[in-house]
Amino acid sequence: MLDSTCCAPNCLEKPYAPAGTRSICKDHFLNFLTWRRRRGARMFHTYAGMTMEERDTIAAEWMKTIRMDEAPAPAPKL
Numbered sequence: 848m849l850d851s852t853c854c855a856p857n858c859l860e861k862p863y864a865p866a867g868t869r870s871i872c873k874d875h876f877l878n879f880l881t882w883r884r885r886r887g888a889r890m891f892h893t894y895a896g897m898t899m900e901e902r903d904t905i906a907a908e909w910m911k912t913i914r915m916d917e918a919p920a921p922a923p924k925l
């Protein structure tokens with residue numbers, strides 16, 4: 848519950864808001880909000896009424912997407 852750092856992969860920022868039973872930093876929280884909005888208004892509103900366990904599922908799904916976004920790009924060869 849009381850994470851000392853953001854629970855997103857490779858992030859050492861201080862926790863800002865909960866994502867399910869875990870905590871994420873401000874940047875990742877905003878990213879999570881954007882992701883939920885992109886999935887549609889229905890998902891956005893549904894999340895508010897979800898239990899912690901259900902939110903964990905959503906947060907886990909979102910975390911898979913940030914892992915992909917933040918995968919190190921191959922360094923361009925000069």
Ligand SMILES: [Zn+2]
Pocket residue numbers: 853854855858859860871872873874875
């Ligand atoms: Zn973070």
